[in-house]
Amino acid sequence: MLLSNIALFQQIVEKGSLAAAGREAGLSSTSVSERLAALEAHYGVVLLNRTTRSISLTEEGRTLLEGGKRVLGEIEDLESRIRFGAETLSGPIRISAPSDIGRTVVAEETNRFLAAHPAITVELLLSDGYVDVVGQGFDLAVRFGSITDSSLRIRSLGLKRRVVCAAPAYLASHGTPQKPDDLHGHNCLLMRFGGNLDNLWRFGPDQQPQFVTVRGNRVANDGALVRQWCLAGYGIMLKSELDVGADLQRGKLVELLAEHAQPATPVQMLFPPGRAQPRRVRALADRLALALQGNEHSSGLAGQT
Template identity: 75%
Template sequence: MLLNNIALFQKIVEKGSLSAAGRELGLSPTTVSERLSALEAHYGIVLLNRTTRAISLTEEGRTLVEGAKHVLGEIEDLETRIRHGAQTLSGLIRVSAPSDLGRTIVSEQINLFLAQHPSISVELLLSDGYIDIVGQGFDMAVRFGTVIDSSLRVRSMGEWRRLVCAAPAYLARHGTPRAPADLKDHNCLVMRFGVNLDNVWRLGPHAMQQIVTVQGDRVANDSALVRQWALDGHGIMFRSELDVGPDIRAGRLVELLAEHAPPPTPIQMLFPPSRAQPRRVRALADQLAARLLQRD
């Protein structure tokens, strides 16, 4: 009964209210409230601050949510192994990825993975901004750059160059920049990451780095849209070779200022802090890492 109440508590937090959790699980509001009270009585603490309009987690409630996700995941894995054998994987995997990479390599690997493991389902959220992996309940996330949150588990998937590039049509109309400073005279396509505008481009190796503040007539918080703008000939962009490599090889984009390329940027998979990780998550992570490390 304790595990059932913990699962109910997790559902309450996910749905944002006792009534919404009850509707999804087919339980009356009274039953939900009684079981939540029983869980709080078991631990002797308050897990949720409740008002007529909203609920919020106490510090103890947050600790329980973070731990419960992994405990319940391990129990689900154990049940699957007992019922269906050690080779069967099942359950939900929640993944966060950058929008462009998520639509291409990550989505491609998820499709292959689900074809091999039909009892698994995947929820993929595409976002180029900051994601609270633990707070939003993700099993894994793919991110470019240095990891700021030292509490997360990190798996490196190599380093990739960031390239300045544009479509041949744009270069035919506006000319080709020959030095980093020339970018100031061009229409640059800028990414926004939350409140941060990625309009300060650092080019060249560390010892000879040149910093250029660019501007243009298009800004977006979606990397796939910025890439499409570049393909359509609207301007110059600064993107990972993971995203634009196929377009450059096909001639749809042209790499610029190659002699001023900055040091490669790491790409990593992030996981919530926990000793135990569901087998289904490890299996998908292994497959995605193998694909990214191919460097084709």
């Protein structure tokens, strides 16, 4: 019963409420509340701070979430090996990825992985904003840029450039910028990351950076939508080469201001803290790393693990 209550606790955190967890598990809100109370009584601590509108983890709750996920994952692996043999992978994997490469690279590799391992289920959530890997119950997350949470386990996937680009149709109608300041006269397609608008574009090396504040008539918090706008000829965008490498190779987009490019930024795979990782997660992570580092979907830069 303890393990099932820990699993239910994880569902409460992932779904954001007792009622949502109950619907997912087929339990009444009263039953969920009673089992959470039993779990808190077992450990003698409060695991969740609850109000009428929201829940949040206490420090003890965060510790149980991290450790419980690890323990339950190991038990699932053990059951899989006993029931189906050592080579069979089974169980759930929860992934977070940016919207653009999530729809392409991650989704395509996941499809191939599931075809090879039909006993696995995958939940893929796409977001270009901040995600709480532990609090939202992810087994792995793919993210661009530096990571500030030092508690997470990080697997480097190398460095990728951010590319300023536009469709040939846009350039034919509006001209091609020759220097970063020329962007003031162009329609730039902007990303919003959480509360932050990505309208301060950086150019040049670390020793001599140049910043240009750009403007445009389209803003989205979805990188795939910004890319779609760019391909349609609505403006200029700044995007990772992982997202636009194939478009550049096929001539659907044209790279701009390459001689003013900023230094490449890291691409990383994040995992919850802990020493043990379920075999199914390791296997999918290895597959994703090869795809994200290779040249099948991108412009050909190789990284390292």
